[in-house]
Amino acid sequence: MPSAFPLEILTTDQMARADRLTIESGVPAMSLMESAAVAIARATSQILQRTSGRRVLVLCGPGNNGGDGFVAARLLRAQRYKVRVASLTPLDQLRGDAAQAAAAWPCPVSSALECSFDGIDLAIDALFGTGLARDLDSNASALVRRLNRWRRESGQNVVAVDIPSGVDGTTGAVRGAAVEADATVTFFRVKTGHLLLPGRLHCGALTCAHIGIRPSALDSLAVETFVNMPQLWRAALPLPQVDGHKYSRGHALVVSGGASFTGAARLSAAAALRAGAGLVTLASPIEALAVNASALTSVMVRPADGAKGLAKVLSDERKNAVAIGPGLGVSEESCAQVETALAPQAYRRAAVLDADALSSFAGDPERLWRATRAAPGPVVMTPHAGEFARLFAACESDCGCRSKLDKAREAARASGAVVLFKGADTVVAAPDGRASILPYATPWLATAGSGDVLTGVIAGLLAQRMDGFLAASCAAWMHARAAEIFGPGLIADDIIAALPQVWRELCAAQQK
Numbered sequence: 049m050p051s052a053f054p055l056e057i058l059t060t061d062q063m064a065r066a067d068r069l070t071i072e073s074g075v076p077a078m079s080l081m082e083s084a085a086v087a088i089a090r091a092t093s094q095i096l097q098r099t100s101g102r103r104v105l106v107l108c109g110p111g112n113n114g115g116d117g118f119v120a121a122r123l124l125r126a127q128r129y130k131v132r133v134a135s136l137t138p139l140d141q142l143r144g145d146a147a148q149a150a151a152a153w154p155c156p157v158s159s160a161l162e163c164s165f166d167g168i169d170l171a172i173d174a175l176f177g178t179g180l181a182r183d184l185d186s187n188a189s190a191l192v193r194r195l196n197r198w199r200r201e202s203g204q205n206v207v208a209v210d211i212p213s214g215v216d217g218t219t220g221a222v223r224g225a226a227v228e229a230d231a232t233v234t235f236f237r238v239k240t241g242h243l244l245l246p247g248r249l250h251c252g253a254l255t256c257a258h259i260g261i262r263p264s265a266l267d268s269l270a271v272e273t274f275v276n277m278p279q280l281w282r283a284a285l286p287l288p289q290v291d292g293h294k295y296s297r298g299h300a301l302v303v304s305g306g307a308s309f310t311g312a313a314r315l316s317a318a319a320a321l322r323a324g325a326g327l328v329t330l331a332s333p334i335e336a337l338a339v340n341a342s343a344l345t346s347v348m349v350r351p352a353d354g355a356k357g358l359a360k361v362l363s364d365e366r367k368n369a370v371a372i373g374p375g376l377g378v379s380e381e382s383c384a385q386v387e388t389a390l391a392p393q394a395y396r397r398a399a400v401l402d403a404d405a406l407s408s409f410a411g412d413p414e415r416l417w418r419a420t421r422a423a424p425g426p427v428v429m430t431p432h433a434g435e436f437a438r439l440f441a442a443c444e445s446d447c448g449c450r451s452k453l454d455k456a457r458e459a460a461r462a463s464g465a466v467v468l469f470k471g472a473d474t475v476v477a478a479p480d481g482r483a484s485i486l487p488y489a490t491p492w493l494a495t496a497g498s499g500d501v502l503t504g505v506i507a508g509l510l511a512q513r514m515d516g517f518l519a520a521s522c523a524a525w526m527h528a529r530a531a532e533i534f535g536p537g538l539i540a541d542d543i544i545a546a547l548p549q550v551w552r553e554l555c556a557a558q559q560k
């Protein structure tokens with residue numbers, strides 16, 4: 049689970065503004081480029097020391113990304129590496145700092161279009177960075193494909209400068225073709241395109257280097273997107289107090305499905321307890337009461353048939369968080385139960401809606417937004433891609449939404465709820481604009497019940513009165529960390545079983 053990044057995530061426009069502000073403050077652009085090149089050269093030599101390589105090919109593009117490449121080439125040559133440089137464009141077409149960097153390179157420069165990779169131990173991709181503005185043209189695409197093929201066939205490493213060329217630094221989209229890197233060194237802050245798919249899959253090991261841009265450059269950027277890691281929500285983490293008791297840790301209610309669909313809600317209920325809720329009750333249809341009661345110990349069970357039965361159980365204001373959806377079934381009755389769970393109350397009740405609680409409204413999302421907006425506490429929705437497409441079709445098609453992050457933000461704005469958009473690049477977006485991206489995912493989480501467990505962890509944190517956005521972000525991180533601890537072969541129950549270890553790590557970090 050990477051945690052070596054600063055918290056803030058920038059778009060490429062925000063990065064360009066941070067660069068500009070720094071240069072306007074008197075820091076020469078060339079010194080930023082030199083610092084960037086030092087970081088590239090350091091990452092490159094660390095790999096070469098590991099592979100005992102000496103021969104480097106630097107592929108330079110037409111802008112300052114290429115400029116970084118020329119400076120890195122000069123630094124590596126000074127360290128006695130055998131360095132060749134190939135340029136995508138004739139040197140007389142370079143401008144500004146890139147031209148200056150190229151001029152300081154004392155050796156011949158070949159054309160990247162014909163350059164050979166023979167006898168190379170490592171290639172540096174300095175073709176395009178934050179300035180990528182359109183799909184790569186045929187020449188650049190051919191070069192990228194040649195580079196990727198060489199890397200696969202030779203087993204040698206590629207180091208990307210700032211962003212793997214061809215990846216859109218803001219959306220993570222591949223613009224025609226994109227370099228497959230073993231390591232990517234970015235500068236100042238990670239960009240959204242480094243963490244969103246498919247961009248993340250092109251980065252390899254991502255590191256972020258300080259190049260002389262002061263954190264104060266962030267002040268005017270209104271950053272609202274953050275790396276989902278403990279630094280984001282640690283201060284809001286609910287930890288039991290010595291003078292506390294189970295009621296002070298909240299009471300989560302999980303709504304069960306019918307007799308043949310009870311496992312999902314039981315997974316959520318167990319996860320809510322492991323997430324720290326003081327008490328958890330399963331609201332069970334009478335037909336499933338025996339099934340649920342016989343399978344549960346620390347989770348209490350109460351009969352609740354349909355919306356009326358749920359309303360009765362929820363009349364107890366101590367139940368301050370409700371989870372509904374897992375195993376519920378797609379039906380009008382489910383819509384009515386969701387509306388009951390979100391009904392305005394004289395007291396704060398948080399809610400997490402998952403699976404069928406979302407799909408039941410596919411034909412009328414506005415009906416759900418009316419309920420989420422009227423809810424008496426924070427609401428978290430946890431759609432996977434299919435549920436998102438069914439429920440948020442307008443956000444999917446909205447031309448303003450360029451990325452998964454944009455879509456999640458638009459969905460949060462439309463619904464007034466926190467949207468945890470699941471996937472290998474889980475994004476959490478709040479109606480107030482905050483968003484987080486989880487920088488990690490394990491394919492082993494693709495197992496039945498994994499989402500039910502996540503729903504339960506969110507409910508458990510909401511029951512402890514955690515802010516909706518921070519609870520959803522924290523739950524996504526804990527869920528992924530638990531999966532990483534257990535490792536290959538995990539099933540949903542193992543995620544729950546690994547949560548105590550996640551808590552131990554978080555508590556240990558708190559005591560430092």
Ligand SMILES: NC(=O)C1=CN([C@@H]2O[C@H](COP(=O)(O)OP(=O)(O)OC[C@H]3O[C@@H](n4cnc5c(N)ncnc54)[C@H](O)[C@@H]3O)[C@@H](O)[C@H]2O)[C@H](O)CC1
Nearest residue numbers: 067080084111112113176177178179180181182183184210
């Ligand atoms: N002071 C700074 O800004 C620093 C920048 N650093 C590095 O510079 C790049 C950003 O450089 P920039 O010149 O803005 O753009 P790129 O080099 O990423 O792109 C090259 C250039 O190419 C044109 N272009 C855009 N898209 C295409 C395309 N599909 N095909 C052909 N040409 C294209 C466009 O004109 C671009 O300007 C940043 O990533 C850093 O690596 C320093 O590291 C720090 C200081």
Ligand SMILES: [K+]
Nearest residue numbers: 176209211213
């Ligand atoms: K690059």
